[in-house]
Amino acid sequence: MSIRGLADELRSLLGEERVITDRQQLRTYECDGLAQYKVIPALVVLAESTEQIATVVRACAEAGVPFVARGSGTGLSGGALPHADGVLIVTSRMRRILEVDVASQRAVVEPGVINLHLTEAASPEGYYYAPDPSSQQVCSIGGNLAENSGGAHCLKYGFTVNHVTGAEWVTPTGEVVEIGGKAPDSPGYDLLGVLVGSEGTLGIATKVTVRVVRAPEAVKTLLAAFRHIEEAGAAVSSVIGAGVVPAAIEMMDALAIEAAEAAVQCNYPAGAAAVLIVELDGPSAEVDDQFDQVQRICEENNSFEIRVADDDTERAMFWKGRKSAFAAVGRISPDYIVQDGVVPRTMLPEVLHRISELSEDSGVRVANVFHAGDGNLHPLVLFNDAVEGQSDLAEEISGAILDLCIEYGGSITGEHGVGSDKAKFMPRMFTDDDLDTMQMVRCAFDPDTISNPGKIFPTPRLCGERPGRRQGAHPLAEAGLAEIF
Amino acid sequence: MGDAVLDQLRAATADHAHAAADSDAVDGVPARWVAAPADTDQTAAVMKVAATNDLAVVPRGAGTKLTWGNPPSRLDVLLDTGRLDRIVEHAAGDMIVIAEAGCRLDTLQASLRDASQRLALDPSGHGGIGGTIASAATGPSRLSYGAVRDLLIGLTMVRADGVVANSGGKVVKNVAGYDLAKLLTGSYGTLGIITRAVFRLHPLPAASSVVTIPASSPAEVHDLVQKLIHSQLTPAGVELDLPTPDDGTLGVLLEGTPNGVEGRTARTLELLGARATSSATPPPWWGREPFDNGDVALKITHEIGQLPSLLSAIDAASRATHQAVQVRGSVAVGTLLAGVHTDADLDIDAVARLVDALRHDAASYGGSVVVLDAPPAVKARLDVWGPVRGLEMMRSIKHQFDPQRRLAPGRFVGGI
Structure with a gap:
């Protein structure tokens, strides 16, 4: 069936207003939070119920047309990047x-x-x-x-x-x-x-x-500033090594701080090469005990200024700089790549050093923001697309950072996903056999590869023989011993 | 053919294969050979021998849960993971450990203790890593640290065709690719042979205490559990022990800093009322299964808020069938274990009616009833797994991973 035929069918099944085929309207959905990839979907369905989604998916399956699901479209790996010949199923109206x-x-x-x-x-x-x-x-x-x-x-x-x-x-x-x-x-x-x-x-x-x-009984947050990033890294290791499991430990380097200051005036301590935000939560007495311990550790690692949030407003100010960091680098660079990689936490100082070497050797600036407690790096690779060759160079540095993550035993993504963006890196982290085994799960669910094709895996697996779907009831089900829902 | 296969198994395991003895039977089903590979490569070689000769394989670690689930419908090779017992890497600074499947959980814990760390899993018994994963064993600490699947961050497995596959890695935060470790958790050996696992660790708490209070009636237990979970006392475990319907105890484990635990112990005592008492160590029943080998062992899950419906259902079914049921479990998680002691007068029909009655009421407590273990005559009489949601999807997965049904065939849900 052609896409036009499918659109007509879906209109009659779901109603005119839920199916978008107008090119200008379709453009709204051409990318998710990773805007360097853009594909205009063949059609968009604004679903409002389970039944509608099932109807669309069944129609896609019958027509052999790929579909991609999209929520708010904030993903950072191109996971909701549409398929040019496929249906984009938007779930954002299902908000109950x-x-x-x-x-x-x-x-x-x-x-x-x-x-x-x-x-x-x-x-x-x-x-x-x-x-x-x-x-x-x-x-x-x-x-x-x-x-x-x-x-x-x-x-x-x-x-x-x-x-x-x-x-x-x-x-x-x-x-x-x-x-x-x-x-x-x-x-x-x-x-x-x-x-x-x-x-x-x-x-x-x-x-x-x-x-x-x-909700925890108590939440306490501190912000500690350091003259050297290694000292901040050492403080993180000492906190974890002391048996403290903080709710969060976040780190930003000088360039990330500069960007955040420009964007949201978070007023972090001047002259810091790195700041740590450490948040503890739980029962009051434990939080108090461990908070003192964390402060001591920061002091021992030469933090030159420690601020403690006295209330939720101050806590929000600490977090404002951190949470706005990605967007904030737009203030100091016309273009940037948000990277997401993971290294074992104890490797952080060494990996940061290697990233700074990459940056110096290439002349590409890299701002570092990360979830230090679990070794999840978010390097922001800065470039100017208007200058010829910079975009490619930035891509190269961004990829080299992922190679570092793999070299140190980490992962190519801690939370943003593989999506469209990192499928090509999967073979560097996993063997062909590993990927083949993962795709056996894909074959079990989606043998025709119509559910968000082209994501995660660089090469699709041929699913071969199909399982015996709907070939009569299983003996146990027939005997009433097991139910199939 | 027998001698030829044994030769191949010996070649695969550097001579660690032999003909099976009676004691190598799995739940009454005799094995023909035992192969004990020393590492992942040898395990792969064994699985290739099995593939070449179309042999059915059941992995055995410590053997503590080998009779759980259905007996295998076919069994040739018992794959003994006893030699896969190394702790490969303990990165204390990163708080992760890599261990082989045959490593005993208590051996691992003892080794981690030197670094004041632990794997926050405390299922009953002396099982190994592989069996703990394959059976998704659960214990009291799950309330605060999560289940096996939540602490397992990487896995190496050998497929039915002898191919070695990894997923996850050695960092806690990692979303690259499908999480096969979770799929293998609780799969009872039917998707692949687990050879190596990577776990996230936690620091050993500096202090702990236990508060207990007598509680037996469904309403009373429910009231106490609700008070605890809505408090901000963050108990590390909340366990109910109900050996008979009117002799119950609720126990609350508190962990943290010495100062903090002291304060929260006092507050827990106050919250639970005058009959509550505290002690430095848990009662003897804490974290132990309420059944012995040979008993009928049930796992019953429930919505936390529907606990009274479950306890009432158990009581009613127990009375109606004249079967004494011992209940114990993690009532703030929603997982209970129950045991029916068996003796010479085992009334198979009554046990079957008990299970039926509990399943009949399952909608009222929102959970499921699985017969983990039972004498063969009982297993033959009832469906040990009960109704399964998503069974067709599970069959499709099994078909992809093991189309010839060589891995623990028949042991799992829906005959998988």
């Missing part, structure tokens, strides 16, 4: 928080619900949703699930995958399946474990059950 069940410490939401809105809905009961990507004011829970999003506080509280306990799922063949729920450990394979973080390649979540977490 269906239930906040504090007695069971769970919430059930539609995929388009904004991350922060869930925390706002749970907060009157003293609860919140723990994964907090910097984009939490705009990013969606469905997108978080697809990318297994992290955030500054995942050092202590874990990632999206540690907080999703159930999902209603539309498979790439258009079947609706319930997986997990409010209770843990449903019998069988841990499907959620592999679906969360599958970047839209195994189908679409249409409802998500997540843990909500009791």
Whole structure:
């Protein structure tokens, strides 16, 4: 079936207003948060229910047309980059928080619900949703699930995958399946474990059950400034080595601070080569004990100024500089690449040194912002696209940083995902056999590779013989011993 | 053919293969050979021998959960991971450890203790790493540190065709590629042979204490659990022990700094009321399974807020079938274990009715009932896994990973 035929079919099934084919309107969806990749989708569907998504996916499956799911479009790896001959299924209208069940410490939401809105809905009961990507004011829970999003506080509280306990799922063949729920450990394979973080390649979540977490009794935040970045790195290692598990430890280097100052006037201590933001939360007495310890460690590592947030307003000021850092580099450079790599935490000083060498040798400036507690680097590679050759050089440095991450035993992505951007780096981290094995899961769910094709894997696997789908009931199901949902 | 296969298995394992003895049977199903590879490469070689000769393989570590699930429908090679017992790397500064599948959990913990660290998993018994992952074993600390899948950050496995595959890595934060480690967690040996695992570690707490209070009725237990979870006392574990319907105890583990634990112990005592008492160490039942070898062992999950419905359902089913049920588990997580002691008078029909009754009421507590272990006659009488959501997706995965059904065939859900 042609795309035009598919558009007509979807209009009749879903209604005129939910299907976009106008070229100008389609352009709105040509990229996600990674704007250097742009593809105009053949058509866009603004879905409002599970049934509608299942209808679209079934129509795509029958027509052999690829589909891509998109939440708020804030992803930073091109995971929601549309397919030129495919359907973009937008979930941002599915914004209902269906239930906040504090007695069971769970919430059930539609995929388009904004991350922060869930925390706002749970907060009157003293609860919140723990994964907090910097984009939490705009990013969606469905997108978080697809990318297994992290955030500054995942050092202590874990990632999206540690907080999703159930999902209603539309498979790439258009079947609706319930997986997990409010209770843990449903019998069988841990499907959620592999679906969360599958970047839209195994189908679409249409409802998500997540843990909500009791707000801590106390939160204390400090900002420590250092003259040398190595001292800040040493302080991080000492804090962790002392047996403290902070809610967050974030680091910014001089260039990142300069950018943040220019953008949001966060007023960090002047002359700092690096600042650390350390946040502790939990029971008051523990937080007090460990906070003193962290302050001592910062002093021992020659921090020249330590500020302690006295209230939520001051805490917000500390975080403002950090959370705005990506956008802020726009103030000091016309163009930049946001990189996302991970190294073992103890390798941070050495890797930072290697990055500075890369920067000096190439003349390409690199600002460093990172989740220091778990070794997750976000180097910002600065360049001017108007100057010939700079863009390519920046790409090269950005790639070289990922090679460093692999060399030191780390990962090519800690939280932004592989998406369109890093598929080519996957063979540097994994063997062909590793990738082949991962793609066996893909073949199990999506043998025709229509669910977000071209993402994660550099080369698709031929799925070969198909499993015996719908070839009569299984004996156990027939005997009433097992049910198929 | 037998001698030829044994020769191949010996060649694959540098002579560590032999004909199986009676004691190598898995849940009553005799094996033909035992192969004990020393590393991932030898494991791959064993799996290639199995592929060439179409042999069914069941991995065995410490053997503490070998009878869990269904008996295998076919068994040729018992793959003994006892020689895969190295702690490959403990990067204390990075708080990760890499260990082989046959390494015992308690051996690993003892070694980590020198660095004041631990793997925050505390399932019952003396199992190994591989079995802990393959059975997704759960313990009290899960409340604050997460389950096996949450602490497992990397995995090496050998596929049914002998191909070695890795996923994850040795850093905690990592979203590159599908997370096969989670898929293998709780897969009962049906997708691949786990040879090596990478775990995230936690610091040993400087201090701990336990507060206990008698609590038996569903309403009473529920009330206490709700008070605890909505408090800001951050218990590391909340466990219920209910050996008989009117002799229950709720235990609360507190961990942290000495000063903090002292204060929170006092506050927990105050929160729970006059009958609560504290002690420095957990009661003897803490973290132990409420069943012995040969008993009927159930795992029952529930929504935390529906605990009273579950406890009432257990009580009702127990009375209706005249089966005494011992209950113990992590009531603030939603995982309970239950045991029905078996003796010469085992009433198979009554056990089956008990399980049916609990499953019938499952909607009221939002969970599932799995028969982890039971005498063969009981397993033959009922569906040990019960209803499974997403079974077709699971079948598709199995079909991709093991189309010839050579890995622990028949042991898992839906006959997988």
